[in-house]
Amino acid sequence: MEYYEHVVDLVGNTPLVKLNALTEGLQPLVLAKVEYLNPGGSVKDRIALRMVEAAEAAGLLKPGGTIVEPTSGNTGVGLAMVAQRKGYQCVFVCPDKVSEDKRNVLKAYGARVVVCPTAVPPEHPDSYYSVSDRLVKEIDGAWKPNQYANPENPASHYHSTGPEIWRQTDGRITHFVAGVGTGGTISGTGRYLKEVSDGKVAVVGADPEGSVYSGGTGRPYLVEGVGEDFWPETYDRGVADEIIAVSDAESFDITRRLALEEGLLVGGSCGMAVAAALRLAQRLGPDDVVVVLLPDGGRGYLGKVFNDQWMSSFGFLSPDSSGATVGDVL
Numbered sequence: 001m002e003y004y005e006h007v008v009d010l011v012g013n014t015p016l017v018k019l020n021a022l023t024e025g026l027q028p029l030v031l032a033k034v035e036y037l038n039p040g041g042s043v044k045d046r047i048a049l050r051m052v053e054a055a056e057a058a059g060l061l062k063p064g065g066t067i068v069e070p071t072s073g074n075t076g077v078g079l080a081m082v083a084q085r086k087g088y089q090c091v092f093v094c095p096d097k098v099s100e101d102k103r104n105v106l107k108a109y110g111a112r113v114v115v116c117p118t119a120v121p122p123e124h125p126d127s128y129y130s131v132s133d134r135l136v137k138e139i140d141g142a143w144k145p146n147q148y149a150n151p152e153n154p155a156s157h158y159h160s161t162g163p164e165i166w167r168q169t170d171g172r173i174t175h176f177v178a179g180v181g182t183g184g185t186i187s188g189t190g191r192y193l194k195e196v197s198d199g200k201v202a203v204v205g206a207d208p209e210g211s212v213y214s215g216g217t218g219r220p221y222l223v224e225g226v227g228e229d230f231w232p233e234t235y236d237r238g239v240a241d242e243i244i245a246v247s248d249a250e251s252f253d254i255t256r257r258l259a260l261e262e263g264l265l266v267g268g269s270c271g272m273a274v275a276a277a278l279r280l281a282q283r284l285g286p287d288d289v290v291v292v293l294l295p296d297g298g299r300g301y302l303g304k305v306f307n308d309q310w311m312s313s314f315g316f317l318s319p320d321s322s323g324a325t326v327g328d329v330l
């Protein structure tokens, strides 16, 4: 018999898939690391598992304890799944702009979701930052992973994502590309790949135009999960050799092309990372091997990047932008 003891045992060891249509005319091999194949559907399963296990080992999280985190997205799903396995409660605090579908995903795993107003500054007592801090103090046995400052976030990538990519490419990877949110992925994976290759692997960050990593001020953008208006502790400024800024329009165009032309239904930050990888690949040769990490799947964005009306409302869809639109019967 071949089976896993629990779904959490499926975290990591995601495959590399070659990009074909999008790389036409380019010389390097471009491989996508497909993180939506993690059991919770995103790269964040990796950090959830490691942060929880480290907290257990440090005595911060005890049997029957409660995980409290301000998150509405992928990290929440990963934490909720790991908590279910290990018998912890979860309380997630999210702003009211978060869609009901996303809240329902967290509730489906048994988590409690506390909704806070978006239209208040972070220091306001009702802001989702303040509420999560208050809940940690009020709930007996509560622990807050704090993915933006927890060293186990980059460490999870140093110990899993990095070694997997090195092994899967037989040490032939020359460039690693990833979007930057908390910075955990690029810092941990990038550091491992640099160490193991004696500095030969180049690390390239992809960032939404307007975010701090590419020199912006935090001006708003629409791609989710990446870019910041502050510098998180989990981002190691010594790792990336280059940061490539990508517009929302290009990110979304490539996201749709990944589904249409490669069969990869993925989120907007994946299109952003692939846009950066393609720009990089234009300058590289036939011996180069580029690995680009795709953080999550596209099903959470059906009302946005895959919705023609939503795209048009921001001026992203022009009739000749990708040849076909999602609504077309082909």
Ligand code: PMP
Pocket: 073, 074, 075, 179, 180, 181, 182, 183, 184, 185, 186, 224, 225, 226, 267, 269, 270, 295, 296
């Ligand atoms: N894309 C998505 C969809 C994400 O949820 C995240 C995590 N915030 C990232 C990219 C960026 O990963 P990291 O936080 O490791 O920089």
